[in-house]
Structures are given as structure tokens and as C-alpha cells.
Amino acid sequence: MTSVADALARIRCVLANTSHPGNIGSAARALRTMGLRRLVLVSPQIFPHEQATALAAGAAEVLERAQVHASLAPALADCHLVLGATARRRGVELDELDPRAAAQRVLEASLAGQQVALLFGNEQSGLSNEEIQHCHAAITIPTDPDYGSLNLAQAVQVVAWEIREAWLARAGAPTLTASRDLPADAAQLDALFEHLARTLDAIDFHKGRSPEMILQRLRRVFLRAELDQREVRVLHGICADAMRMARLAGAQLGRAGEN
């Protein structure tokens, strides 16, 4: 019944007493890009509004399906875990989690079949003490102490992102498939280094110095680059052309010697 795949569907974002419709739209977009689709609005000051729709961009569906409640209690009625985002310590005693720890807790609960709410308060005043009373713990984003004022949608973005990361880790992240060719193996690299060594000889790079150090240095460069097989072929091609030029030049020098 409860699978990793549908864990995100049990997580809602509750925005309480939001002042600016634009922030509601931006929050919807932030949620949607992270795979979260459930938005709940508690007495928004202006909603619906064209600015919300504009800023939601492709996440308009999240706005359209948003539930709107006149008070907080019904918005949280079926929730098993409520975490409230707070910028600073309050008189209320509440465990504080950073977004990463909060995301772990949210995901554990959701995977266990629980309904979870992420609660965000008004842009200026944050969560009221009454709203804080509904929370099991606080989410506190460790911002710069000199200027910690995250925009509402940006706070939503950070928390939603951490939940997505936690979820991807559990779902088995879609691997960023290699955009490159097959990596070169050790034998292919050795052949390249050998070709490179002959090329440096041919173009008289060493000029009497020992080639050892330079070859080691170049080896390190190309090992660090983690060459793929196509790149190895390109580098072989360059060596071949440089050697061809050196042969032609040698013929020239030889001819000069003959004269």
C-alpha cells in the first residue's frame, strides 16, 4: 500500500495567513518542481489572484487544486505530523530541526503511511504562537546570522528540495546517466601514454632533459581527466599528426644536412 513512489503524495504544504498572492504562486512552483503537489491555504489575504497564477507558471494545477480553509485546525485535521517553519526561537518549547533532519523525519512518517504537513506562517510575522501550538517540531533554516530573512517561497523551496533529496535517496535516485563515451581502460591509457612519449621524442620536446618527470606529469593530467574512449582516439590522432609533421621536418633537416 505505502510505497516510496507515493510517499510524496502524503505531504502537504500549508501556508497560513499569506499576504502576497505572488508568494503563493511561487511556493506552488517550488513545490511542484520537487514533486510535491498538495497545497493548502489558510485564510490567504488575497486568493485567487492573477499574480499567483502568473508566478506558479507551469504549476497552475497545484493552485487550482489547492484547498482553502478559514482556520488552521481543519487544514491539519487528518495530519499525523506537523512541522512548522520558524525563523527564530520562540518562547514556546519546540524541538528545532534543520531542513535536512526535518526532511528525514517527514519522509519516515510518510513512508509509514502518515499524513504530514509543512506549515509556513505569514511573510512578516511568521507563525503565531497559536499556530506553533499545532506543530510537533519546528523547522529552522540556518541562515546567515547577519541577514536571515528568507522570502516565504524560498523557505518553501529549501524545505521541498531537502524532502526531494531524501526521497530520491530512498527511491533510488534516477542515475544521471553518463553523457560521455565508455571510459578508457588502463590498457588503452597505457597505449596512449606510450604514443604520447614517442611523440614528445619526435617533436624534440625534451631537448636532452630526462623525459621521466614530464611524462609522469602528463599522465597525472590525463588520469585526472578520466578520459573516455573517444577522447583517447582524438588524442591518438593528434599524436599521429604531430609525429607526421616531425617526420616531414626530419626529412627537411636531413636534406639540410645533406646540403
Added chain:
Amino acid sequence: MTSVADALARIRCVLANTSHPGNIGSAARALRTMGLRRLVLVSPQIFPHEQATALAAGAAEVLERAQVHASLAPALADCHLVLGATARRRGVELDELDPRAAAQRVLEASLAGQQVALLFGNEQSGLSNEEIQHCHAAITIPTDPDYGSLNLAQAVQVVAWEIREAWLARAGAPTLTASRDLPADAAQLDALFEHLARTLDAIDFHKGRSPEMILQRLRRVFLRAELDQREVRVLHGICADAMRMARLAGAQLGRAGEN
């Protein structure tokens, strides 16, 4: 010299060809709340603008101190590591890092005294292929495949947040001393790539084919290798000797032509 405390000061956010001044302001705020203060704008379509200032809120100072350049190269000239945010795969081959891995890499580089740039492209079109050419690797945010369109400032927020988390984890940790030579900066690498391009011409590597793809491929290889300044000198030396051979060979061919 390099301490954890000032690591964030070596990290700049470069916004290229931004359309909407509001996004510049929101990005400034996102950076500032995460302890990042260096914003660089490359040919912003509208800047300065009251909307940027309004959305920057308490991060106005970041906007006021933002450098503005007409093109990308000078914005990156002294950078040792450039990571570009891309939403999707490109023809160009580039290692892709998720924001967490990218943040680790950014912080390692910065702790080693390197200048780091986070590069974000235009809101609609993202980074151009030309802009991508300046990047050592890509940052790709693993958004919901069904709707992955993060707003620019939200993408900045996610990356800045991960850098802050990585930084907080390191704050207090002993700094690593670099074991290699000073890394090459972007201007030094550009000079090397230019020398390499002339060398490939001289040794007739292209044989009538367009040099573009090969040069991009080689750029990738050497950017991935994160060359230090001594390595750049060695590679310049190899190019110089190959060109010398090509000149001699050309004289030979010319002579053959005369005969």
C-alpha cells in the same frame, strides 16, 4: 591564509543574460541569506531596476556591489572553477553534479584558495552552448520529470543552500592545504586553448573537417583535469614544439612544391 571563515567570499554567483530584474533581486536575497555576497551580472536586460531592489529586500547591498559585465569572459577571468546550472542534457559533454555534490566541490576549491563561479543562464533559454564552454562541470537539480521548471532565483536558492550546508559542516574543520601548483585561471586556460587550436591547424589535424567539435571536446578534457599553472606551461611547450615541427615540415613541403 585561507580559512573556512572566508571560504564563502571566494564564491561568486554569475547571472548571464537575465531577463527579469525581479529575479536578480530575488537571487541577491537568496544568496545573502546563505552568507554569499558576490553577485556578478553579465549583460542583464534591465538593471538596475526598482523591482530588483524591492525583491532583494535586506540584501540591497549585494545588488549595489554587483559587478556588471558586457560579456562572460571578463566575469570569469580570474576563476579556477566554473560550474554552470543546466536544467537538461545538452549535446555538449559535461559532467553533471547534483547540487549537493556540486556544493562539496565548490567548497573544496574555495577552501584551497580558488575563485569559484556559479553560472546561471537566461530564464527561458538557460545557458547557451557558448556559455557552457566556460564550465568545468554542470549543476543539475533533479527536479520532478513531469515539471522541472525551477524559477531562476529558486535554482540559485537551492544551490546556495547546499553550499551553506556544506560550509556549516566544515566550519571549524582544519583547512586543507593544496598539494599541487596554483590552479590555472580562466584567462590562462583560454590562452592555452587558443594555442592548442592554432597547433591543430598547423599540424593539419582537421583535414578539412570543422574544428569546432574537436576543440570543444579537448576543452572538456582539460577543464575536467583542472590543470595547474605548471601543467599549462608544459602543454604550451608541447604546442610550441609541434608548431615548430609543422613549420619545418611546411618548409619541406614548400620545397617539394618548388621542385
